[in-house]
Amino acid sequence: MCFDLGQVFKKTAYTGNEIAKHVIMISLDGVYEADFDNLMQRPVFLELINRGAYSNQVTTVYPTLTYPIHTSIVTGTTPDKHGIYHNHQLQVGVPIKNQTWYWYQDEVKVPSLFDKLAQHQFVTASILWPVTGRGNITYNIPEIIALAGENQATKLLESGTPMYLVKSYLKYGKILGDGTQPKLDQFSTAVAVDTIKSKKPNLLVIHLISVDHFRHDFGVESIESVKAFNVYEQSVMEIVEAVKEAGYYDDTVFVLTSDHGQMDVHQNVYLNNVLKRAGYITETEDGLDYKAYVQSLGLGAYVYIKDHDSVIKKEVMTLLRSVMQDPTYGIETIYTVNDLKRLHASSDVDIAIEAKAGYQFKDDLTSKDVKSNFTKGNHGYSPLKAGYKTIVMISGVGIKNQFEMGNISVMDIAPTIASILGLDFYDCDGRVLNEIFEEGEKENE
Numbered sequence: 372m373c374f375d376l377g378q379v380f381k382k383t384a385y386t387g388n389e390i391a392k393h394v395i396m397i398s399l400d401g402v403y404e405a406d407f408d409n410l411m412q413r414p415v416f417l418e419l420i421n422r423g424a425y426s427n428q429v430t431t432v433y434p435t436l437t438y439p440i441h442t443s444i445v446t447g448t449t450p451d452k453h454g455i456y457h458n459h460q461l462q463v464g465v466p467i468k469n470q471t472w473y474w475y476q477d478e479v480k481v482p483s484l485f486d487k488l489a490q491h492q493f494v495t496a497s498i499l500w501p502v503t504g505r506g507n508i509t510y511n512i513p514e515i516i517a518l519a520g521e522n523q524a525t526k527l528l529e530s531g532t533p534m535y536l537v538k539s540y541l542k543y544g545k546i547l548g549d550g551t552q553p554k555l556d557q558f559s560t561a562v563a564v565d566t567i568k569s570k571k572p573n574l575l576v577i578h579l580i581s582v583d584h585f586r587h588d589f590g591v592e593s594i595e596s597v598k599a600f601n602v603y604e605q606s607v608m609e610i611v612e613a614v615k616e617a618g619y620y621d622d623t624v625f626v627l628t629s630d631h632g633q634m635d636v637h638q639n640v641y642l643n644n645v646l647k648r649a650g651y652i653t654e655t656e657d658g659l660d661y662k663a664y665v666q667s668l669g670l671g672a673y674v675y676i677k678d679h680d681s682v683i684k685k686e687v688m689t690l691l692r693s694v695m696q697d698p699t700y701g702i703e704t705i706y707t708v709n710d711l712k713r714l715h716a717s718s719d720v721d722i723a724i725e726a727k728a729g730y731q732f733k734d735d736l737t738s739k740d741v742k743s744n745f746t747k748g749n750h751g752y753s754p755l756k757a758g759y760k761t762i763v764m765i766s767g768v769g770i771k772n773q774f775e776m777g778n779i780s781v782m783d784i785a786p787t788i789a790s791i792l793g794l795d796f797y798d799c800d801g802r803v804l805n806e807i808f809e810e811g812e813k814e815n816e
Contacts (some may be wrong), residue, residue, distance in 0.1 A: 391768050394624050394625075395574075395625050396574070396788065397607060398579060400579060401580075401629070403629065403761050404427040404759070404760045406600075407762055409600055415608045422772055423624075423767060423772065423807075424766070424771055424776050425762070425776065426775065426776035426779050427760065427761075428779070429628075429781060430779070430781070431761050432715065433716055433754050434457065436751055437501055438459075438473050438501045439456060442455040444630075445485065445784075446479065447783070447796060448481050448799050448800050449782070450715055452480065454478065456719075461666055461673075464736075467734065471518065473501075474515045474530065475502070476504060481797070487797065488792070489507045493574060494510075494571070494573050494574075495572055495575075495576075496509060496511070496570060497510070497511050497513070498559045499512060500513070500577070504531070508532070510535045511530075512535070512536055512559075515530050539562045539565070543565075544558075552580060552584045552585065556606055557606075560605075560610065564610060564613040567610065568617045574792070579606055585598075587747060588747060589746075589748075590747055591748045607627070611625065624770060626788060627763065627765075627766075628763050628764075633750050634750070634759075635729065635747070635748055636726075636746070636747055636748070638701055638729055638743055639732075639742045640702075640733065641733050642691075642740075644736060644740045646687070649690055652664060662680065663676050665732065670730075670749055671752055672723065674691070684722070687722065688707075691705055691722065691724065698727075701727045702726065703725050703727040704724065706725070708721060763779065765807055769809050770807055776806070780800075781801075782799065782801030784801065787803050787807075
């Protein structure tokens, strides 16, 4: 059962019910069930499993994009509740490089793990965790990018913890360099190690990105992507060692999680071309006006109908079903409103589509409807797609050793972390994974 005891224990850090006083959560972006054997060849991951529970059958949420999933991880809720439906808001006709993303925690419609811990005056740290700008976090370096006309330093300082940011960049800026991967993950890791030793946070979360980055650029099993697993391994090794050196390894639980896998794609499909030819998109002096518009999810897409016009929606559905008959366009599935409700998608979306293997959807208006490209990786598929579940490891004091959790959800992570720290979480869609606790640590609820 999840309920808020924030007012009762307003001035109390620990309740006496905690299993551990520290939790370190590491997100390995882009890692999924097919990567599990790779991880098991690496000593640090074996060490974690030997001291804990694990699963490579973790169901994530729709759509399988980084920001909605990471928000579900820390809120324990589906996107239709927390409100982060995509990495970025709908911005019709705006090139992807110029689009605003969901950077700020105040855009999340439900309370998070950070809010729960703040109520109990726990010390928290977040390093590049998505959707944490201006968050209720003690030490915060949010994942946020300056757009054209903005200053990166100013935007970060306004969105994170100023002195923590300044000291981190002064101390480890040389590691960061130009901010490309793997330098960014190496910088994040250096800051995490320093924070673990100097701040001793009750909760530290860190978002590592190298594998996802190189899979996007070069493909799922490219040489660059394979090498990126070495970056993850090194980062986890350094973080675990930092906890040992800080002296609280035996009072810490490590949580390793991920958001999604990727699939190789070699065809780009531009369905807004089709909508424009049918008269549903028009170009104006101010940009684009639309009656129907496709927003890419990568291996899927949302279709927005202006004002939810039922006549237009019926026409567009008929058009898409016709296009689906042409294999060139790579449409595998069309989701209706009822399908989207079952997937807990945004109620603003009227139709959604999913791509066949090898295809991805793009927002742009271009000269051709379908273009070939070099093999790259992408995601944004249904979380129900076979073979594409993710991984979780929960390891440390009070956790059963070598315990296989089986089928769980990313939404189980937040209430479980709260329970480890001795707190009851908010009402949520996830559950406390009581089965992972050693006998006597927690009673089943």
